[in-house]
Amino acid sequence: MTTQRTKLPGVGTQYDIETRAGRHISVVAHQDGRRFLGFYEPDDPDACQATVPLDADEASSLAELLASADTPRVRASEMDLDLVTERVPVTARSPYRGRPLGETRARTRTGAYIVAVLRRTGPHPSPGPEFRLEAGDAVVAVGTREGVDELARIIAGT
Structure with a gap:
Protein backbone atom coordinates (compact mmCIF):
# COMPACT_ATOMS: atom_id res chain seq x y z
CA MET A 1 0.00 0.00 0.00
CA SER A 68 -9.85 -0.53 15.59
CA ALA A 69 -8.99 -4.21 15.75
CA ASP A 70 -11.69 -4.60 18.40
CA THR A 71 -15.31 -3.60 18.27
CA PRO A 72 -15.40 0.21 18.26
CA ARG A 73 -16.96 1.97 21.20
CA VAL A 74 -20.49 3.14 20.52
CA ARG A 75 -21.39 6.69 21.41
CA ALA A 76 -24.36 7.10 23.73
CA SER A 77 -26.33 8.88 21.01
CA GLU A 78 -26.02 5.74 18.86
CA MET A 79 -27.12 3.29 21.53
CA ASP A 80 -30.68 2.08 21.68
CA LEU A 81 -31.41 3.76 25.01
CA ASP A 82 -34.61 5.56 24.08
CA LEU A 83 -33.28 8.79 25.59
CA VAL A 84 -33.85 12.29 24.30
CA THR A 85 -32.08 15.57 24.92
CA GLU A 86 -34.20 18.68 24.70
CA ARG A 87 -34.17 22.38 25.50
CA VAL A 88 -37.09 23.41 27.68
CA PRO A 89 -37.79 27.17 27.74
CA VAL A 90 -38.41 29.03 30.98
CA THR A 91 -41.00 31.66 30.14
CA ALA A 92 -42.18 34.66 32.12
CA ARG A 93 -45.27 32.57 33.02
CA SER A 94 -43.27 29.71 34.53
CA PRO A 95 -44.01 29.13 38.22
CA TYR A 96 -40.27 28.43 38.66
CA ARG A 97 -39.07 31.77 37.25
CA GLY A 98 -36.90 33.35 39.94
CA ARG A 99 -36.95 30.19 42.05
CA PRO A 100 -34.19 27.65 42.76
CA LEU A 101 -33.93 24.73 40.36
CA GLY A 102 -34.22 22.27 43.24
CA GLU A 103 -37.81 23.33 43.84
CA THR A 104 -38.81 21.72 40.54
CA ARG A 105 -37.85 18.30 41.98
CA ALA A 106 -37.38 17.39 38.31
CA ARG A 107 -35.43 14.17 38.68
CA THR A 108 -37.67 12.84 41.48
CA ARG A 109 -40.90 13.69 39.66
CA THR A 110 -39.93 12.81 36.08
CA GLY A 111 -36.70 10.79 36.04
CA ALA A 112 -35.25 13.39 33.65
CA TYR A 113 -31.95 15.10 34.44
CA ILE A 114 -31.27 18.81 34.01
CA VAL A 115 -27.73 18.81 32.66
CA ALA A 116 -27.39 22.53 31.89
CA VAL A 117 -29.18 25.85 31.82
CA LEU A 118 -28.59 28.10 28.83
CA ARG A 119 -28.80 31.79 29.57
CA ARG A 120 -28.16 34.80 27.35
CA THR A 121 -25.01 35.49 29.38
CA GLY A 122 -23.70 31.96 28.78
CA PRO A 123 -24.25 28.31 29.59
CA HIS A 124 -24.37 26.93 33.12
CA PRO A 125 -23.43 23.23 32.99
CA SER A 126 -24.48 20.93 35.84
CA PRO A 127 -26.45 23.55 37.78
CA GLY A 128 -26.99 22.77 41.46
CA PRO A 129 -30.34 22.83 43.24
CA GLU A 130 -29.70 26.41 44.44
CA PHE A 131 -29.38 27.74 40.84
CA ARG A 132 -32.18 30.26 40.21
CA LEU A 133 -34.07 30.06 36.93
CA GLU A 134 -34.84 33.23 34.98
CA ALA A 135 -37.31 33.98 32.21
CA GLY A 136 -35.50 33.43 28.91
CA ASP A 137 -33.44 30.52 30.22
CA ALA A 138 -33.51 27.17 28.45
CA VAL A 139 -33.19 24.07 30.60
CA VAL A 140 -31.29 21.26 28.86
CA ALA A 141 -32.91 18.00 29.92
CA VAL A 142 -31.98 14.37 29.27
CA GLY A 143 -34.38 11.51 29.89
CA THR A 144 -37.09 9.38 28.37
CA ARG A 145 -39.52 11.06 25.99
CA GLU A 146 -42.20 10.87 28.67
CA GLY A 147 -39.93 12.23 31.41
CA VAL A 148 -38.73 15.21 29.36
CA ASP A 149 -42.29 15.99 28.25
CA GLU A 150 -43.42 15.94 31.90
CA LEU A 151 -40.49 18.19 32.87
CA ALA A 152 -41.55 20.66 30.17
CA ARG A 153 -45.09 20.70 31.62
CA ILE A 154 -43.71 21.27 35.13
CA ILE A 155 -41.45 24.15 34.01
CA ALA A 156 -44.35 25.67 32.01
CA GLY A 157 -46.76 25.30 34.94
CA THR A 158 -49.34 23.34 32.95
Whole structure:
Protein backbone atom coordinates (compact mmCIF):
# COMPACT_ATOMS: atom_id res chain seq x y z
CA MET A 1 0.00 0.00 0.00
CA THR A 2 1.29 3.46 -0.85
CA THR A 3 0.15 6.83 0.45
CA GLN A 4 0.87 10.23 -1.07
CA ARG A 5 0.17 13.57 0.59
CA THR A 6 -0.53 16.74 -1.41
CA LYS A 7 -1.06 20.19 0.13
CA LEU A 8 -4.06 22.03 -1.28
CA PRO A 9 -3.45 25.73 -0.52
CA GLY A 10 -6.48 27.39 1.05
CA VAL A 11 -8.32 24.05 1.22
CA GLY A 12 -6.37 21.49 3.24
CA THR A 13 -4.54 18.30 2.36
CA GLN A 14 -5.29 15.44 -0.02
CA TYR A 15 -4.15 11.93 0.84
CA ASP A 16 -4.06 9.42 -2.00
CA ILE A 17 -3.97 5.76 -1.07
CA GLU A 18 -3.33 2.88 -3.40
CA THR A 19 -4.31 -0.43 -1.82
CA ARG A 20 -2.41 -3.67 -2.30
CA ALA A 21 -5.25 -4.74 -4.62
CA GLY A 22 -4.51 -1.70 -6.81
CA ARG A 23 -7.55 0.39 -5.85
CA HIS A 24 -7.16 4.18 -5.56
CA ILE A 25 -8.89 6.01 -2.70
CA SER A 26 -8.36 9.62 -1.70
CA VAL A 27 -9.22 11.61 1.39
CA VAL A 28 -9.39 15.39 1.14
CA ALA A 29 -9.03 16.84 4.65
CA HIS A 30 -10.41 20.38 4.62
CA GLN A 31 -9.10 22.95 7.10
CA ASP A 32 -12.58 23.28 8.65
CA GLY A 33 -12.69 19.59 9.63
CA ARG A 34 -14.77 18.29 6.72
CA ARG A 35 -13.52 15.26 4.84
CA PHE A 36 -14.29 13.91 1.38
CA LEU A 37 -13.63 10.32 0.40
CA GLY A 38 -12.99 9.69 -3.29
CA PHE A 39 -13.17 6.29 -4.97
CA TYR A 40 -11.50 5.85 -8.33
CA GLU A 41 -11.92 3.49 -11.30
CA PRO A 42 -9.55 0.49 -11.05
CA ASP A 43 -8.54 0.85 -14.71
CA ASP A 44 -8.20 4.65 -14.64
CA PRO A 45 -6.75 6.10 -11.42
CA ASP A 46 -7.80 9.61 -12.51
CA ALA A 47 -11.50 8.79 -13.02
CA CYS A 48 -13.41 9.29 -9.80
CA GLN A 49 -16.39 6.92 -9.40
CA ALA A 50 -17.90 8.62 -6.37
CA THR A 51 -17.22 11.02 -3.53
CA VAL A 52 -18.62 10.87 -0.01
CA PRO A 53 -18.65 14.06 2.10
CA LEU A 54 -18.16 13.58 5.85
CA ASP A 55 -18.38 16.12 8.66
CA ALA A 56 -15.81 16.03 11.47
CA ASP A 57 -17.87 13.65 13.66
CA GLU A 58 -18.57 11.28 10.78
CA ALA A 59 -14.90 11.26 9.79
CA SER A 60 -13.89 10.51 13.37
CA SER A 61 -16.38 7.65 13.64
CA LEU A 62 -15.21 6.16 10.34
CA ALA A 63 -11.57 6.46 11.37
CA GLU A 64 -12.36 4.67 14.62
CA LEU A 65 -14.08 1.84 12.74
CA LEU A 66 -11.18 1.47 10.32
CA ALA A 67 -8.41 1.71 12.91
CA SER A 68 -9.85 -0.53 15.59
CA ALA A 69 -8.99 -4.21 15.75
CA ASP A 70 -11.69 -4.60 18.40
CA THR A 71 -15.31 -3.60 18.27
CA PRO A 72 -15.40 0.21 18.26
CA ARG A 73 -16.96 1.97 21.20
CA VAL A 74 -20.49 3.14 20.52
CA ARG A 75 -21.39 6.69 21.41
CA ALA A 76 -24.36 7.10 23.73
CA SER A 77 -26.33 8.88 21.01
CA GLU A 78 -26.02 5.74 18.86
CA MET A 79 -27.12 3.29 21.53
CA ASP A 80 -30.68 2.08 21.68
CA LEU A 81 -31.41 3.76 25.01
CA ASP A 82 -34.61 5.56 24.08
CA LEU A 83 -33.28 8.79 25.59
CA VAL A 84 -33.85 12.29 24.30
CA THR A 85 -32.08 15.57 24.92
CA GLU A 86 -34.20 18.68 24.70
CA ARG A 87 -34.17 22.38 25.50
CA VAL A 88 -37.09 23.41 27.68
CA PRO A 89 -37.79 27.17 27.74
CA VAL A 90 -38.41 29.03 30.98
CA THR A 91 -41.00 31.66 30.14
CA ALA A 92 -42.18 34.66 32.12
CA ARG A 93 -45.27 32.57 33.02
CA SER A 94 -43.27 29.71 34.53
CA PRO A 95 -44.01 29.13 38.22
CA TYR A 96 -40.27 28.43 38.66
CA ARG A 97 -39.07 31.77 37.25
CA GLY A 98 -36.90 33.35 39.94
CA ARG A 99 -36.95 30.19 42.05
CA PRO A 100 -34.19 27.65 42.76
CA LEU A 101 -33.93 24.73 40.36
CA GLY A 102 -34.22 22.27 43.24
CA GLU A 103 -37.81 23.33 43.84
CA THR A 104 -38.81 21.72 40.54
CA ARG A 105 -37.85 18.30 41.98
CA ALA A 106 -37.38 17.39 38.31
CA ARG A 107 -35.43 14.17 38.68
CA THR A 108 -37.67 12.84 41.48
CA ARG A 109 -40.90 13.69 39.66
CA THR A 110 -39.93 12.81 36.08
CA GLY A 111 -36.70 10.79 36.04
CA ALA A 112 -35.25 13.39 33.65
CA TYR A 113 -31.95 15.10 34.44
CA ILE A 114 -31.27 18.81 34.01
CA VAL A 115 -27.73 18.81 32.66
CA ALA A 116 -27.39 22.53 31.89
CA VAL A 117 -29.18 25.85 31.82
CA LEU A 118 -28.59 28.10 28.83
CA ARG A 119 -28.80 31.79 29.57
CA ARG A 120 -28.16 34.80 27.35
CA THR A 121 -25.01 35.49 29.38
CA GLY A 122 -23.70 31.96 28.78
CA PRO A 123 -24.25 28.31 29.59
CA HIS A 124 -24.37 26.93 33.12
CA PRO A 125 -23.43 23.23 32.99
CA SER A 126 -24.48 20.93 35.84
CA PRO A 127 -26.45 23.55 37.78
CA GLY A 128 -26.99 22.77 41.46
CA PRO A 129 -30.34 22.83 43.24
CA GLU A 130 -29.70 26.41 44.44
CA PHE A 131 -29.38 27.74 40.84
CA ARG A 132 -32.18 30.26 40.21
CA LEU A 133 -34.07 30.06 36.93
CA GLU A 134 -34.84 33.23 34.98
CA ALA A 135 -37.31 33.98 32.21
CA GLY A 136 -35.50 33.43 28.91
CA ASP A 137 -33.44 30.52 30.22
CA ALA A 138 -33.51 27.17 28.45
CA VAL A 139 -33.19 24.07 30.60
CA VAL A 140 -31.29 21.26 28.86
CA ALA A 141 -32.91 18.00 29.92
CA VAL A 142 -31.98 14.37 29.27
CA GLY A 143 -34.38 11.51 29.89
CA THR A 144 -37.09 9.38 28.37
CA ARG A 145 -39.52 11.06 25.99
CA GLU A 146 -42.20 10.87 28.67
CA GLY A 147 -39.93 12.23 31.41
CA VAL A 148 -38.73 15.21 29.36
CA ASP A 149 -42.29 15.99 28.25
CA GLU A 150 -43.42 15.94 31.90
CA LEU A 151 -40.49 18.19 32.87
CA ALA A 152 -41.55 20.66 30.17
CA ARG A 153 -45.09 20.70 31.62
CA ILE A 154 -43.71 21.27 35.13
CA ILE A 155 -41.45 24.15 34.01
CA ALA A 156 -44.35 25.67 32.01
CA GLY A 157 -46.76 25.30 34.94
CA THR A 158 -49.34 23.34 32.95
